[in-house]
Amino acid sequence: MKILVCISNVPDTTTRIKLSSDQNAIDLSNVQWIINPWDELALTRALELKESSGGSIESVSIIHVGNAGSEATLRKALAIGADDAMRVDAAPADAYAVAHEIAEAVKDKNFDLILCGIESSDYNGSAMGGMLAEFLNMESVSSVSKLEIEGAEIKLNREIAGGYEVIAAQAPVIAIVQKGIAIEPRIPSMRGIMMARKKPLVVVPATGAKALTEFVHYTPPQPKAACKMIAADNPAELVNLLHNEAKII
Template sequence: MKILVCISNVPDTTTRIKLSGDQNAIDLSSVQWIINPWDELALTRALELKEASGGSISSVSIIHVGNAGSDATLRKALAIGADDAIRVDAAPTDAYAVAHEIAEAIKDKNYDMILCGIESSDYNGSAMGGMLAEFLNMESVSSVSKLEIEGDELKLNREIAGGFEVVSATAPVVVIVQKGIALEPRIPSMRGIMMARKKPLEVVAATGAEALTEFVHYTPPQPKAACKMIDADNPAELVNLLHNEAKII
């Protein structure tokens, strides 16, 4: 079995977002870049499965659409344990274009399972994995919080309102994962970092897939009014304010 994990390169989640002077762009000049947290969990789970597979999972590859600035993030994913990386050489414009580029780059590679994170922490689109599955005409299972392999069968928990469905799937399939899929992302070891330098990172030319959407303007959130403090000995006052002032209860 061959696994592919799609990786997005995003600003560190603690980044304070600064806008450009005309507010038509986000100022990314001093941003620390990381593997999108959900993609990192997907990669972690893929590596756990490979290690436990006794050789039946032959490889965990990663793919990314971005320019050379993303290579440090891809090397980190290789240091965590991915076997090889593909970077489609194009600026990622929107999820539709990214999914289209990935589909074109891998259509002849016969991956059995493709893992994607449920969303990216930058544009919060929740779109790429499902779009990729549709471009590839593969079945997909989304909101997956548990993934096990039993022989040729994948056993997945898909979160639904109030619980989960257990889904049985066979390859090929796109699995879109969320919180719970792996406990903690892995931290690269020194040995992993050394080995990552020698692992293949193939750069392929983009096909020029078109985007359908465009972010044109940004505004910062409205600043919040100061918090009204209530004395710890008088919680009834909080009840009173929620009822009479906020009119929320």
């Protein structure tokens, strides 16, 4: 079995977002780049599955659409334990274009299980994995919070309103994963970092997939009015304010 994990390169989630002076772009200078948190959990789960598979999972590959600047993030994924990496050489214009590029790059590679994070922490699109499944004409399961491989069967928990479903699927399948899929992302070891330098990172030429959407303008969130403080010994005043001022209860 061969597993593929799709990796997005995003600003650290603690980044304070600054806009360019014309507000037509986000100022990404001095940003610390990381593996998208959901993709990192997907990679962690893929590695756990491989390690406990007794050799039946032969490889965990990663793929990314981006320019050379994101290779540090890909090397980190290799240091954590991915076996090889592909970088499709194109700016990631939108989810549609990214999914199209990934589909073109992997359609003949016979991956049995493809893992994608449920969203990226930058543009919060929640689109790429489902689009990839449609481009590849593959089955997919979204909102996956647990994934086990039992013989030929892939068992997944899909989160639904108020609970979850247990789903049985066969390879090939795309799992779009969220919180719960793995507990703690891994930290690369010194040995992992050394080994990652020798692992293959293949640059794949882009096919020129077209984006359908474009971010054109940004505005900062409106500044919030100061918090109204209430004395700790007078909680009835809070109830009063919620009722008469905020009119929310």
